[in-house]
Amino acid sequence: MTLVLRADSIGKAFAGRSVLTAATLRVHAGEISFLVGRNGCGKSTLLNIATGALQPDYGTVTFKGRAHLRQTWHALARQGLYYLPDRDLLAPSRTVRQHLIAIARQFGVGDTEAAARVCHIVQFLDRRCGDLSTGERRRAEVATAIARAPDCLLADEPLRHIDPHDRSLIANALRCLSSRGCAVVVTGHDVEDLFELADSVVWCTDGTTYELGTPAAAATNWRFAATYLGAARAVRLVGDLATQTPAT
Amino acid sequence: MVDLFVRLPERSFAMGLLLRGAMLWLLARLLVVSTSAAVSGRISGSLLPTTALAFALGVGALGLLDARRRNEYRFLANLGVSQIVILMLATIPALLGELALGIAGVR
Numbered sequence: 625m626t627l628v629l630r631a632d633s634i635g636k637a638f639a640g641r642s643v644l645t646a647a648t649l650r651v652h653a654g655e656i657s658f659l660v661g662r663n664g665c666g667k668s669t670l671l672n673i674a675t676g677a678l679q680p681d682y683g684t685v686t687f688k689g690r691a692h693l694r695q696t697w698h699a700l701a702r703q704g705l706y707y708l709p710d711r712d713l714l715a716p717s718r719t720v721r722q723h724l725i726a727i728a729r730q731f732g733v734g735d736t737e738a739a740a741r742v743c744h745i746v747q748f749l750d751r752r753c754g755d756l757s758t759g760e761r762r763r764a765e766v767a768t769a770i771a772r773a774p775d776c777l778l779a780d781e782p783l784r785h786i787d788p789h790d791r792s793l794i795a796n797a798l799r800c801l802s803s804r805g806c807a808v809v810v811t812g813h814d815v816e817d818l819f820e821l822a823d824s825v826v827w828c829t830d831g832t833t834y835e836l837g838t839p840a841a842a843a844t845n846w847r848f849a850a851t852y853l854g855a856a857r858a859v860r861l862v863g864d865l866a867t868q869t870p871a872t
Numbered sequence: 873m874v875d876l877f878v879r880l881p882e883r884s885f886a887m888g889l890l891l892r893g894a895m896l897w898l899l900a901r902l903l904v905v906s907t908s909a910a911v912s913g914r915i916s917g918s919l920l921p922t923t924a925l926a927f928a929l930g931v932g933a934l935g936l937l938d939a940r941r942r943n944e945y946r947f948l949a950n951l952g953v954s955q956i957v958i959l960m961l962a963t964i965p966a967l968l969g970e971l972a973l974g975i976a977g978v979r
Contacts, residue, residue, distance in 0.1 A: 697949040717942060
């Protein structure tokens with residue numbers, strides 16, 4: 625599989641407190657990676673650095689085979705990266721439709737109506753983003769990513785504030801993007817949903833990252849289970865994933 | 873190749889930045905005139921060319937801050953628009969306004 629994005633040996637400290645010391649993130653075309661870790665472990669920092677929204681203290685970011693010494697968000701966005709931050713992506717004073725049309729006009733891609741249908745937001749396309757509920761706004765944000773049809777999507781907590789019914793819609797939308805060759809990274813604490821969605825799991829802990837392999841392999845990693853999942857949840861996940869495997 | 877370095881935002885976002893830049897310049901100018909009137913007792917809107925340029929850049933910086941406050945900056949970054957371009961768009965109305973005042977010879 626083609627390596628689309630690589631953030632290598634990333635280090636970052638805030639006010640003398642080291643958050644990342646040697647974190648690596650590798651994202652392949654057509655694959656959904658789940659970046660997982662406890663609160664404050666540096667997941668969002670790593671995504672911010674990979675996208676160019678934040679500069680690392682050391683380490684390099686390579687996007688589509690081109691190494692960037694000082695990557696910037698807008699430059700990577702032009703090359704096909706889309707970043708869904710954990711909140712506040714859309715302008716509250718503008719409508720959802722205005723955002724979707726802006727993407728379609730800017731890149732000459734995307735079917736705005738289809739993106740709206742996929743994320744179940746057709747009924748409030750003409751409402752201002754500031755008037756939407758948190759969950760509706762989140763779905764609208766995901767819809768902008770679908771409309772963009774990027775080569776690489778970094779989604780920080782895409783399922784946050786989304787109800788169980790619409791989670792499956794969003795998961796399907798992300799799967800659809802991935803099936804078209806988009807490299808996707810998701811974060812979050814909705815472990816059951818994201819384990820079901822992801823192809824691989826990357827664990828962020830103690831300032832570094834570990835590639836744990838498939839979700840089934842990750843759930844059986846004793847250190848990951850003990851430190852993050854908790855024993856009971858790990859056992860349940862292994863059972864769930866085992867029952868899903870024959871169906872897929 | 874130009875697109876690699878400068879990408880303008882989509883029309884409605886660009887118009888928004890230009891309009892808000894014009895509004896900010898107008899308000900800032902009114903503030904300058906009223907302050908100068910209060911201090912010197914006479915209405916004067918004239919600025920030296922370098923001061924006018926700095927003034928326009930200051931207004932542009934305010935426009936950039938306003939775009940960040942409105943959460944437009946993140947979405948525009950995803951559209952491939954840099955902060956320099958946002959600053960530039962927010963500065964253009966102020967520059968044009970100062971130029972117009974200079975040509976009209978406002979004293």
